[in-house]
Amino acid sequence: MRILVTGGAGFIGSHLCEFWLRRGHQIAIIDNLDPFYDPALKRANLEEIRSAGCFEFSETDLRDASRLRQVVTEFRPEAVAHLAARAGVRPSLLEPELYVATNVLGTVNLFEACHAAGVRRFIFGSSSSVYGRYNRLPFSEGDSIAKPLSVYAATKAAGEALAFAYWHLHQTSVVVLRIFTVFGPRQRPDLAIRKFASLIEEGKELPIFGDGSIQRDYTYVDDVVAAFDRALEVPCGFEIFNLGNSRTIRLDYMVETLEKALGKKALRRHCPPQPGDMDITYADLTKSRKVLGYNPQVPFEEGVQRFVQWFRRRA
Numbered sequence: 123m124r125i126l127v128t129g130g131a132g133f134i135g136s137h138l139c140e141f142w143l144r145r146g147h148q149i150a151i152i153d154n155l156d157p158f159y160d161p162a163l164k165r166a167n168l169e170e171i172r173s174a175g176c177f178e179f180s181e182t183d184l185r186d187a188s189r190l191r192q193v194v195t196e197f198r199p200e201a202v203a204h205l206a207a208r209a210g211v212r213p214s215l216l217e218p219e220l221y222v223a224t225n226v227l228g229t230v231n232l233f234e235a236c237h238a239a240g241v242r243r244f245i246f247g248s249s250s251s252v253y254g255r256y257n258r259l260p261f262s263e264g265d266s267i268a269k270p271l272s273v274y275a276a277t278k279a280a281g282e283a284l285a286f287a288y289w290h291l292h293q294t295s296v297v298v299l300r301i302f303t304v305f306g307p308r309q310r311p312d313l314a315i316r317k318f319a320s321l322i323e324e325g326k327e328l329p330i331f332g333d334g335s336i337q338r339d340y341t342y343v344d345d346v347v348a349a350f351d352r353a354l355e356v357p358c359g360f361e362i363f364n365l366g367n368s369r370t371i372r373l374d375y376m377v378e379t380l381e382k383a384l385g386k387k388a389l390r391r392h393c394p395p396q397p398g399d400m401d402i403t404y405a406d407l408t409k410s411r412k413v414l415g416y417n418p419q420v421p422f423e424e425g426v427q428r429f430v431q432w433f434r435r436r437a
């Protein structure tokens with residue numbers, strides 16, 4: 123298949139591109155290598171993808187509608203996996219306009235370009251953050267997403283609403299994947315496991331927001347990639363699926379697991395809870411297992427071991 127991956131130079135996107143290239147798909151990547159974190163890491167990700175095969179790369183910004191349309195039209199993808207975004211809850215409170223421009227306007231631009239190019243299937247990388255704090259646990263796809271707790275979460279909810287509208291208007295098949303905190307090799311440097319691993323190695327204090335009881339449903343990157351692959355084929359008009367592990371991990375347990383894997387003690391500094399953060403994320407996987415055939419394989423502890431092996435190799 124000819125597949126366009128936006129955000130392909132990033133953490134999840136680079137794993138996905140590698141996987142699809144090894145499966146024999148033709149891949150084009152759109153990514154503006156934005157400075158949210160060091161673009162050198164993104165260039166290194168592109169090099170790693172190259173080891174899996176040849177692909178097209180366009181350093182294009184989603185906010186540049188006409189260029190985006192040109193690139194999409196030239197590649198003529200059958201499917202698009204949309205992962206490019208400004209990610210992260212806390213930074214979205216500091217630069218709300220940038221988040222809306224990239225994640226909402228950028229997504230509209232992409233839908234328009236895909237419609238013009240006759241794309242048949244659109245896979246949207248959404249986020250567990252859309253569930254906020256007012257839903258029953260575990261979160262299931264039919265829950266309300268009308269009360270996001272951060273600008274980032276609101277932009278992802280808006281992206282989902284736009285995806286529905288474009289499906290309704292143009293019958294492009296849309297698969298929305300609500301991704302729960304992802305970890306593994308090449309994890310974004312702003313995300314807790316990688317950030318904490320660096321601080322522990324350097325003997326510096328870890329900021330622990332709240333009392334350590336915050337819980338996250340951590341998902342290993344290979345499991346997310348496998349789900350995107352299933353999303354290429356699943357029969358659908360418009361469907362939403364949770365991609366989590368359906369197991370919550372407390373922040374203090376995450377740090378202990380990391381300490382064990384690194385063989386080093388962490389210095390903890392307790393800080394007040396962060397505005398916009400959710401207390402808990404927890405995925406109900408009933409629908410994803412049944413309809414998408416999603417079946418996460420990598421338990422948290424094993425994933426942390428694999429992450430640490432990669433982290434040590436690259437240091």
Ligand SMILES: NC(=O)c1ccc[n+]([C@@H]2O[C@H](COP(=O)([O-])OP(=O)(O)OC[C@H]3O[C@@H](n4cnc5c(N)ncnc54)[C@H](O)[C@@H]3O)[C@@H](O)[C@H]2O)c1
Pocket residue numbers: 128129130131132133134135152153154155156158164182183184185204205206207208209210224228247248249250301302303304305310
């Ligand atoms: N990592 C997670 O835990 C997680 C959880 C839920 C949802 N998601 C979503 O998954 C997607 C990928 O996340 P990630 O962790 O790999 O992040 P990432 O930052 O590593 O990757 C995103 C990529 O998008 C690119 N990008 C940003 N703005 C762009 C623009 N205007 N035009 C073109 N490209 C642009 C960046 O350069 C980057 O390479 C994002 O949409 C994110 O919101 C991630």
